[in-house]
Amino acid sequence: MKSRKSRFRTFSGSLDRFYFFLIGMVLTILSLCFQNLYADSITERFTPPMGFQRINFPNYSFATYLKNFPLKPEGSSVSLYDGKIKTNQVHAAVLDFPLLKEDLIQCADAVMKLRAEYYYSRKQYDNIHFKISNGMEVAFSRFAKGERVQVNGNKSQWKKGKFKQGTGRNVFEEYLRFIYSYAGTISLKSELKKKSIQNLTPGDVWIEAGSPGHVVLVVDQVTGKGGQTLFLLAQSYMPSQEMHILKSKSQYSPWFEVPENQTFPTPEWEFPTKEFYGFVK
Known part of the structure; x- marks a missing residue:
């Protein structure tokens, strides 16, 4: 006791x-x-320059989703997938955009991830589909049903088996990992539509397809009294790195002005101005 x-x-x-x-x-x-x-969002961090006002879009649009995307604390550096700090710090802010610990989420992958995350947050699972490099369209809905894609060289086909099913985060992440592995700027560009810069909206991209290629994403937009448009651009890059808002050389930096020349220089890539595209839906 x-x-x-x-x-x-x-x-x-x-x-x-x-x-x-x-x-x-x-x-x-x-x-x-x-x-x-x-913690704040793109809209909260970046107020329109004097004489400009932000353009409003429908509450549940992709444009509004992007404008309200959360940012890491002010002053954050862009990190690479392996935890190292990116050498070329050309950003005004870093999106709260978690990476894999592999060199998978690069420029086109980051754009596709944001597009997929938008539809996933809306539970619009049937809208989540992307083409891979051989032209095959891969839909998340088929992953959710327990199907997977078997890749053999440049050929691919659906197969059934005892795979995880459902729309849970684990299946969604498995789907995204597959897209990161087999899609890129070439496949992404093939499913976009050419746009006029005068019709620019958040969610549009400048894209140059290739190996390597590059893509930058419009994530916000403001307009002035005279109709002048300014916009913010975000990118990931090589190697895999956190997505970030780019600085511009404009007097309104980090806001970009609509390019008037044949080329559109961004901090790490110069695009042909005409290579401007938007998603079909």
């Missing part, structure tokens, strides 16, 4: 552990509160 002193020590030790647990919980909650305090 334990003595009263022994029982007291046991009770006291339990009480100490409880206090440490309680303090840990309080510190965790405070940490999250401070993180949220400094």
